[in-house]
Amino acid sequence: MLQLQQADIRNRLLGALAPEDFTALAPALERWPLRLHDTLFGAHEPLSHAYFVETGLVSLVAATEGGRIEIGLVGREGLTGVPLVLGTDRGPFLGIVQGGGEALRIPASALREALHASPSLRDVLSRYALSLMIQMGYTVYASAELNVEARLARWILMTHDRLNVEAMPLTQEFMAMMLGVRRTGVTAALYVLTGAGMVRASEGHITVLDRDKLKDLAGDTYGPAEGEYERLLTEA
Known part of the structure; x- marks a missing residue:
């Protein structure tokens, strides 16, 4: 089991959690390498894990018959697995490593249990979910106007x-x-x-x-x- 200290964590979401929320999550976290161009999760497939990015970069990608386009970016400011925060187990986008690095990942079941048990954890991660939606909105605006x-x-x-x-x-x-x-x-x-x-x-x-x-x-x-x-x- 990892012996994680919140003060040493590079992911900003984990660093912003109340100490008791971080302590509750820590036993379920494991370090995971982010290898360039690896696919962390598929579209419309159940999420097995959420990834709190420590270093590197993950692209959220929409894939259609016409090709692929990035609709969101996740770095050390956030996590992948926002559908879990919003109460579902999957989303319509791929997660592709755009910049190699490392993440702390947590099983989807463990994150759901922690969210159910802690209103303060739900609040922090829900705020991040909103910020990601805002980022995506500006991406749509940029694609249409620039x-x-x-x-x-x-x-x-x-x-x-x-x-x-x-x-x-x-x-x-x-x-x-x-x-x-x-x-x-x-x-x-x-x-x-x-x-x-x-x-x-x-x-x-x-x-x-x-x-x-x-x-x-x-x-x-x-x-x-x-x-x-x-x-x-x-x-x-």
Whole structure:
């Protein structure tokens, strides 16, 4: 059994829990490697676990006959398995590791039992569920209203927030899939961003050079959801 200390936890949700709620969850938590491009759970399939991300990044992906597109991002600010928080056992999206790292995972049954027993735990995780819905709403808005360059700027900012590394391991093929555009569209957008000194692209990696310029390009599709997350977590 892991001997976990709440003060050492990197996941912000686990760190924000009341000590008694963390103590109740801790015996059921296990460390789990997040390997790049692994699928953690399928669409419309019962969730066996929820994953509190410590390092790395998980994409929530909608898959149709026409292809795949990312509709949500989960890093150390959150967890996968929001359907469990909302009282059901599955959702319509895939969970794909976009950035390798590590998570603390908990069996779905153990999380359900803890949620049933603790109103304060339900409150914190429900607030996160709302923040994820807000993030998804702004993703829909960005997809409908922004050009590819601005959407890519927003996506790079969100990924950079969660990976917190200088050179992010991102290929053009993967970015195209996540944004739901052709690779040629990503190539052209990266040309604009690199030419403006916002990022540097080299051999499957993206390095952020100027976050302020990226924010200006993304406009109000980046920032409001992040601010709501901070407000909701602070008020929990």
